[in-house]
Amino acid sequence: MSQLLANKNILVMGVANDRSIAWAIAQSLAGQGARLAFTYENERVEERVRKLADTIPNSVVLPCNVTVDAEIDTLAEALKTEFGVLHGFVHSIAFARTEELEGLYVDTSRDGFALAHDISAYSLTAVAKRVYPLMTEGGSIMTMTYLGAERAMKNYNVMGVAKAALEASIRYLANDLGQFNIRVNGISAGPIRTLAAKGIKDFNSILRQVEEKAPLRRTTETAEVGDTAMFLMSHLSRGVTGEVIHVDNGYHIIGV
Numbered sequence: 001m002s003q004l005l006a007n008k009n010i011l012v013m014g015v016a017n018d019r020s021i022a023w024a025i026a027q028s029l030a031g032q033g034a035r036l037a038f039t040y041e042n043e044r045v046e047e048r049v050r051k052l053a054d055t056i057p058n059s060v061v062l063p064c065n066v067t068v069d070a071e072i073d074t075l076a077e078a079l080k081t082e083f084g085v086l087h088g089f090v091h092s093i094a095f096a097r098t099e100e101l102e103g104l105y106v107d108t109s110r111d112g113f114a115l116a117h118d119i120s121a122y123s124l125t126a127v128a129k130r131v132y133p134l135m136t137e138g139g140s141i142m143t144m145t146y147l148g149a150e151r152a153m154k155n156y157n158v159m160g161v162a163k164a165a166l167e168a169s170i171r172y173l174a175n176d177l178g179q180f181n182i183r184v185n186g187i188s189a190g191p192i193r194t195l196a197a198k199g200i201k202d203f204n205s206i207l208r209q210v211e212e213k214a215p216l217r218r219t220t221e222t223a224e225v226g227d228t229a230m231f232l233m234s235h236l237s238r239g240v241t242g243e244v245i246h247v248d249n250g251y252h253i254i255g256v
């Protein structure tokens, strides 16, 4: 079978290290022949991202802190020069202060609420706004979300509220961009031990609960998310937009 993503140029944002979900997604996309552009948040992670990207032929690495509009503008210009046409955008970025990820949601600060929403929700729209004009042959945009958007989950707090905004953004963006044959979807992944997950209190007990209760009786692996992302980036999912697909071994269907 020919490669599903041959001649496709895809932007992947959110690789911090080899445990990042974005890295597993990148591997699935590269495995199907996609050409990738990676971004890094700051100099602290630049070297790690470059080392990983070096293992994927023809990939490019560009800076972009999503809280700075000028950096997103520069990213879009660089993508135009590098690729001309963009076919996909993978958004795998989130942040909330550690102190907002424990205790009661009701104690969330104004600053903490704004920061979590800026980085974890608005950034999808901020980047989509600048890169969709490059998707002149149609395209696919996807982001990463979590069950905490739909249910009140212990310690997820403001991040759950930000993910709910992110999931609503998926639907609004899908409705806006469908006329350009651009699809917008999300993957709601089960808990996975990554750098971002380290910020969530009692993460081990969440993993244990999933192992016990998920229909498939196991926790989610990044490669499972990577392969679903590959499906969303490919023409196989051409009829799917505005959707959130759960890749969580079925955990979300379980009652208490």
Ligand code: NAD
Pocket: 013, 014, 015, 016, 017, 019, 020, 021, 022, 040, 041, 045, 064, 065, 066, 067, 091, 092, 093, 094, 095, 119, 144, 145, 146, 188, 189, 190, 191, 192, 193, 194, 195, 196, 197
């Ligand atoms: P990760 O720490 O590897 O990835 C988070 C990424 O966000 C990092 O690459 C970081 O550099 C980037 N980031 C944070 N602030 C940024 C900024 N201002 N500008 C640019 N980039 C910034 O962790 P991960 O678990 O791979 O997280 C990826 C996505 O998956 C997140 O949206 C997360 O909420 C989501 N998710 C994670 C899990 C899980 O259990 N790990 C489950 C469901 C959804």
